[in-house]
Amino acid sequence: MNKFTLYSYFRSSTAYRARIALNIKEVSYQQIPIHLLEDGGQQHKQEYLKLNPAAEVPTLVHNEKVISQSFAIIEYLDEIIADHPLFPKDAFGRAKVRQICENINCGIHPLTNLKVMQYLTNDMNSTDELNSKWQQHWIKKGLVALEKILETTSGTFAYGDRVSCADIFIIPQIFSANRFGICIEDCPHLKKINQNCLVLEAFKNAHPFCQPDTPENLRTNK
Numbered sequence: 001m002n003k004f005t006l007y008s009y010f011r012s013s014t015a016y017r018a019r020i021a022l023n024i025k026e027v028s029y030q031q032i033p034i035h036l037l038e039d040g041g042q043q044h045k046q047e048y049l050k051l052n053p054a055a056e057v058p059t060l061v062h063n064e065k066v067i068s069q070s071f072a073i074i075e076y077l078d079e080i081i082a083d084h085p086l087f088p089k090d091a092f093g094r095a096k097v098r099q100i101c102e103n104i105n106c107g108i109h110p111l112t113n114l115k116v117m118q119y120l121t122n123d124m125n126s127t128d129e130l131n132s133k134w135q136q137h138w139i140k141k142g143l144v145a146l147e148k149i150l151e152t153t154s155g156t157f158a159y160g161d162r163v164s165c166a167d168i169f170i171i172p173q174i175f176s177a178n179r180f181g182i183c184i185e186d187c188p189h190l191k192k193i194n195q196n197c198l199v200l201e202a203f204k205n206a207h208p209f210c211q212p213d214t215p216e217n218l219r220t221n222k
């Protein structure tokens with residue numbers, strides 16, 4: 001029997017990636033919420049650190065096999081479930097999809113992660129205003145680069161006309177960008193990809209506002 005459990009936080013963009021991939025692969029899974037702010041951050045609890053020593057979500061447990069890092073989780077799912085492949089067949093296509101993912105995974109997300117923002121506030125005496133400037137700077141810079149790449153790779157989706165891993169990274173990043181007040185109106189490719197993905201069930205059901213741990217005031221029916 002296959003049992004999948006995802007340790008997740010509704011608003012985490014990296015957990016959002018994992019949820020989209022699980023949905024595309026049509027895997028039914030249980031979610032265990034890890035609240036990143038309550039109780040000083042449940043990701044820091046001893047019990048959870050045994051699963052994920054980096055104190056981050058997501059963590060996937062598949063029949064007692066524990067995997068963290070969203071990219072590793074997504075590639076694992078893609079390797080064990082052949083249907084709905086998340087990467088193109090050719091080496092160049094796969095490299096381009098990974099290039100897009102890494103632009104987000106390494107070039108945007110870590111610079112704006114909760115622990116970085118908390119360090120800026122608590123140890124570097126930064127203010128909310130400076131923090132917001134910091135987040136906006138790195139997200140905008142990253143999205144401008146991404147838009148340029150997508151000019152040459154996108155069709156209906158980020159890489160041609162099939163959903164790929166690149167879309168799984170892009171949609172949560174756009175959600176975070178919106179959350180921090182960044183609008184993608186000037187990025188026609190990102191805008192198009194966002195519109196085309198958000199109507200798909202796999203993306204709709206993974207949305208932060210319809211998860212088991214979504215607070216009532218943010219909850220929507222997809």
Ligand SMILES: N[C@@H](CCC(=O)N[C@@H](CS)C(=O)NCC(=O)O)C(=O)O
Pocket residue numbers: 011012013014015036041043055056057058068069070071113114115116
């Ligand atoms: N590279 C990791 C990053 C995971 C990550 O940093 N997740 C964030 C939420 S989006 C987190 O758990 N942060 C906890 C913290 O900063 O304390 C991945 O892709 O899974």
